[in-house]
Amino acid sequence: MQCGTSKIIGCRFSLHPMDSEFISIIQGALAEVDLSTVWRHTDDVSTVIRGEGPHVFNALTALTEKAASHGKHMAMNATFSVGCPGDTAGDSYMGIEDAVKNEIPEGPYVSSQFSLYPLNQSDYMETIYREINRAKERGVYNESMHYATGIHGSLKDVFSFYEETFAEAQIGEHPHVVMTINMSIHSPSHGGAEHAR
Amino acid sequence: MQCGTSKIIGCRFSLHPMDSEFISIIQGALAEVDLSTVWRHTDDVSTVIRGEGPHVFNALTALTEKAASHGKHMAMNATFSVGCPGDTAGDSYMGIEDAVKNEIPEGPYVSSQFSLYPLNQSDYMETIYREINRAKERGVYNESMHYATGIHGSLKDVFSFYEETFAEAQIGEHPHVVMTINMSIHSPSHGGAEHAR
Numbered sequence: 001m002q003c004g005t006s007k008i009i010g011c012r013f014s015l016h017p018m019d020s021e022f023i024s025i026i027q028g029a030l031a032e033v034d035l036s037t038v039w040r041h042t043d044d045v046s047t048v049i050r051g052e053g054p055h056v057f058n059a060l061t062a063l064t065e066k067a068a069s070h071g072k073h074m075a076m077n078a079t080f081s082v083g084c085p086g087d088t089a090g091d092s093y094m095g096i097e098d099a100v101k102n103e104i105p106e107g108p109y110v111s112s113q114f115s116l117y118p119l120n121q122s123d124y125m126e127t128i129y130r131e132i133n134r135a136k137e138r139g140v141y142n143e144s145m146h147y148a149t150g151i152h153g154s155l156k157d158v159f160s161f162y163e164e165t166f167a168e169a170q171i172g173e174h175p176h177v178v179m180t181i182n183m184s185i186h187s188p189s190h191g192g193a194e195h196a197r
Numbered sequence: 198m199q200c201g202t203s204k205i206i207g208c209r210f211s212l213h214p215m216d217s218e219f220i221s222i223i224q225g226a227l228a229e230v231d232l233s234t235v236w237r238h239t240d241d242v243s244t245v246i247r248g249e250g251p252h253v254f255n256a257l258t259a260l261t262e263k264a265a266s267h268g269k270h271m272a273m274n275a276t277f278s279v280g281c282p283g284d285t286a287g288d289s290y291m292g293i294e295d296a297v298k299n300e301i302p303e304g305p306y307v308s309s310q311f312s313l314y315p316l317n318q319s320d321y322m323e324t325i326y327r328e329i330n331r332a333k334e335r336g337v338y339n340e341s342m343h344y345a346t347g348i349h350g351s352l353k354d355v356f357s358f359y360e361e362t363f364a365e366a367q368i369g370e371h372p373h374v375v376m377t378i379n380m381s382i383h384s385p386s387h388g389g390a391e392h393a394r
């Protein structure tokens with residue numbers, strides 16, 4: 001695990017189209033999305049992108065939207081991380097002041113679950129409960145559950161919430177915060193287009 | 198998020214067969230595996246199982262093996278959790294002294310990535326580095342990477358390592374430990390059956 005005290009935002013994610021054409025679906029999304037403002041590496045299990053927060057969130061949102069545009073059931077899971085002591089300063093595009101590269105449409109209904117892990121905050125549970133309240137205020141809260149919180153809505157609204165909550169969870173001088181997201185799109189388990197069940 | 202100071206081991210996971218027959222593959226695995234010693238709930242994004250550690254690990258290992266037995270590319274992601282302050286004592290089968298229910302074959306080659314998050318340990322990075330060394334000792338270490346560590350080998354060896362390392366990471370009086378795993382089986386990105394690339 002290479003994980004310094006930089007403000008590099010990292011995200012390790014996987015897209016899982018539940019279809020035999022999964023390779024072309026993922027490659028198509030990678031080709032259509034502008035990833036020029038994030039550092040990227042793909043291996044046999046996942047892809048990691050690193051850079052400024054807005055660009056990292058924009059890249060993942062756009063990739064997820066493109067990969068879901070075929071209408072097939074797709075899962076996406078992502079782990080966001082910042083401030084891990086031991087992170088290297090390299091492998092990142094920092095100081096990019098440009099506007100984000102990809103326009104994000106409202107997108108399909110997504111049902112997702114997230115967990116927040118503030119690693120070096122003694123009052124980390126307060127941070128978690130505050131961010132769950134934020135989800136309620138933003139209108140994307142779905143339900144409480146063991147080990148996670150259900151978040152749903154349009155793809156754009158859900159990712160906007162995650163970007164805001166990850167920024168707000170970075171409290172203190174050297175925050176090390178991890179956030180995991182699991183997302184389901186076009187699921188046969190979704191009862192209709194608008195509700196998770 | 199409902200997350201007490203109990204020793205209930207919880208695992209929230211998803212199986213993602215990259216095939217249009219994903220529903221029958223998952224339902225087939227659920228039907229074939231003995232899940233009688235764990236509490237279980239499935240929603241539209243993931244499944245949570247709770248109980249004694251050996252039974253929780255046995256259930257997930259068996260489910261993953263069965264779901265991969267069709268030979269199609271499959272991803273599995275799981276978050277293990279113990280000791281979250283705010284966890285409820287319910288929704289669990291504790292005090293089950295039985296032997297584990299499912300026999301685990303050696304299974305296919307799996308490539309995976311894991312991260313360990315000890316939530317209330319001031320020396321949590323030491324725990325992480327120690328457990329990475331354990332992977333090397335057990336012969337399942339693949340590579341170091343941003344935000345995770347690559348673990349590979351036979352399905353049985355990889356899950357045995359995860360069970361051991363999750364138990365060993367529970368240090369102190371009220372450990373709250375989270376471990377995330379992402380796994381890929383029968384991936385076209387695996388260069389041959391034995392190596393991750």
Ligand SMILES: [Ca+2]
Binds near residue numbers: 014016075076077211
């Ligand atoms: Ca996944």
